Amino acid sequence: MNFIFHIPHSSDLIPADVRSHFSLTDQQLFEELRLMTDWFTSDLFSSAVQELGVSIEFPISRLVVDPERFEDDAKEIMIKKGMGVLYTQTSSGTSLRDSSKTIGGYRDALLQEYYYPHHAALASAVNSELDEHGRALIIDCHSYPNIALPYELNRSLSRPDICVGTDPFHTPKHLSGQLLSAFRDMGYSAEYDTPFSGSIVPTEYYGENKDVHSVMIEVNRSLYLNESTAEKLDTFGRLRSDIASVLGSLSR
Numbered sequence: 001m002n003f004i005f006h007i008p009h010s011s012d013l014i015p016a017d018v019r020s021h022f023s024l025t026d027q028q029l030f031e032e033l034r035l036m037t038d039w040f041t042s043d044l045f046s047s048a049v050q051e052l053g054v055s056i057e058f059p060i061s062r063l064v065v066d067p068e069r070f071e072d073d074a075k076e077i078m079i080k081k082g083m084g085v086l087y088t089q090t091s092s093g094t095s096l097r098d099s100s101k102t103i104g105g106y107r108d109a110l111l112q113e114y115y116y117p118h119h120a121a122l123a124s125a126v127n128s129e130l131d132e133h134g135r136a137l138i139i140d141c142h143s144y145p146n147i148a149l150p151y152e153l154n155r156s157l158s159r160p161d162i163c164v165g166t167d168p169f170h171t172p173k174h175l176s177g178q179l180l181s182a183f184r185d186m187g188y189s190a191e192y193d194t195p196f197s198g199s200i201v202p203t204e205y206y207g208e209n210k211d212v213h214s215v216m217i218e219v220n221r222s223l224y225l226n227e228s229t230a231e232k233l234d235t236f237g238r239l240r241s242d243i244a245s246v247l248g249s250l251s252r
Contacts, residue, residue: 001133003053003247004125005045006200007141008067008118009038013060018110021101022063024090029063034230035091036063038143044219044236045141047244052251053139056122058114063087063096065114068200081151085115091149123202126212137175138214139247140165140199146222154195161223162190165216167199169207175250176215182246188223217243 012033014022022029042057049055058067069085070076082089086102089095122138129136144163148155162183166176176192183190199216221227224236 001129001135001137003048003251004122004129004136004138005049005053005055005141006122006138007038007042007045007055007057008200009036009058009062009142010040010042011058011060011062012037012039014064015060018064021106022097023095032063032090032096033061034227035145035149037061037230038141039221039225039230040232040236041141041143041219044143044224044240045139045243047240048139048247051244052247054125056118056125058118060114065110067115067118071111071115077153078151083151086110089151091151093150119202122200123204126202126205130209130211135211135213138200138212140214140216142196142216142218143221143225144195144218145227146220148195152195156195159195159220160191161188161220163194163196163216163218163220164190164192165197165199165218166193167201167214169210170201170212170214171199172213175213178250179215179217179246182249186242186246188242219243 014029024032066083066085066087069078071085073079073084076084078084082093086107087096088099088102126136126138146159164176164179180190180192196216196218199214201212201214205212219239224233224239225231226233
């Protein structure tokens, strides 16, 4: 079976027609992108994708639309931080864009152009695996800063190298356990659901189909990134290879 690699937050692209709706200066926007982008996760998981499956990548920055948020703000816990599917606040709690720019026709247009097609592509990939193999596995690919940002719900000072995010319905314990052990065997500190938990599943299968498995792999950016400049470290290639090796062992 093919693994389905979901890569939602790797892009730093702000479409020109959206830029004018942000209340940040260019320098402030650059800084927010530096903090909030899961830098190079597309490249970081590329060897694993090439060997093991397919990738579904979101083409624009999460600051415009966040594909990992619920479409319905009433269901989204991060709305209290101004970070529903369309953010109104920055990572520090200042204004990102006027809330009037996240409702009505403007909201609908952004969801139609970016959110719905992305989720349709993810659902289609899952459907294909179910049809061919009777099951599907999503690897939800992320990274996080070594020091928690103000918006984060878990702001513990102790952050592992690797976070294995789980869903109680869609993440089999043997799956998450094997990942955790494999990363630890390679010398990485790894924990379950710390500092982030959960893993994405298409809405139509969420909580309904146990044959749709999903697990999140979050990588501490300090392992591969100069977080002050958003530039790769020399350790990047080794980490990319290690991720592919861990996931390859999972496949076997």
